[in-house]
Amino acid sequence: MIHMVRLTAPAVALLACGVAYAQDIDPDVLKAQAGTYLVAPEDGRAGCRMTLETDMAIGGYSLSGQDSCIKVLPAFAEASAWNFDGDGGLILIDAVREVIARFVENEGAPMKTEDGAPLLLIAAPDGVDRLPTYGSLAGAWTMRRPGGEKLCGVTLDGNAGADENAPLSLSGDCTAAVTGLKLTAWHIDGFRLTLMGDSGSSLSFDMRADGNFDKSKEEGGKPLSIVRR
Structure with missing residues (x-):
């Protein structure tokens, strides 16, 4: 109401x-x-x-x-x-x-x-009529380059704590560039997904119309995506 x-x-x-x-x-x-x-x-x-x-x-x-x-x-x-x-x-x-x-x-x-x-x-991607939630994003994802190179498997837990962060886990075949970030938690704010590490490292992604995510432009560096498995 x-x-x-x-x-x-x-x-x-x-x-x-x-x-x-x-x-x-x-x-x-x-x-x-x-x-x-x-x-x-x-x-x-x-x-x-x-x-x-x-x-x-x-x-x-x-x-x-x-x-x-x-x-x-x-x-x-x-x-x-x-x-x-x-x-x-x-x-x-x-x-x-x-x-x-x-x-x-x-x-x-x-x-x-x-x-x-x-x-x-x-502001929302075309065709999207609702905000993503911890529950809707929970599950298995793949972090990859746009050309298809897989960098890591990421599993998002849908149970957020009082700090509005939820746990995540990485697959055992992640590249060194990903494991070095020591990612352990994630947060959703509007259409922005942020992966966070214990050492203060983080990566932010913005949702696409298809429900997958591309690395935020503010992050710089090579393009990177997170897609649903």
Whole structure:
């Protein structure tokens, strides 16, 4: 269930002068935030996509695609505009300027609601309608180069601890480059999978449309993938 978020005093002031506030936004910031996003429950249930646009609307900026939310997140089908909340986050509002949801900025992580069951606002691979979870990713994977060279077998345990990390194990035929990382745990954050070692080493991967993962561009080095066995 989506809980309606009631406005705080700053938010009331923000919406009361939505046009004036919008005119103060740096156009580059606006363009950077605009785009198509998946709104989806953190627990892996289906979500829906909507596009944040740069045209002016009552209370903020226009959006489209919200009709796709009617079955899975019906409250979001009523969204008519979006805006920045003044604290680094983002709000979706309906036609009478009631806030439907507030997505809070999380440093280094996707924006997320804090009210009720968490929902993420996140860029997603084409065709993907839900977030991966520890349970859905648990099982046997293969780490390999795009050309097919196998580097290691990786088994992900689906039981995450209080620190939101879950154990992993490596096959006995891993290359030295992989064993040297001493990987022992993994973490999922949105569509990013991170493998971690006891010594502080880590490797991050981003999910593809087919459910497999490619090494994050920020990692640098040679291309690397993790594919389901």
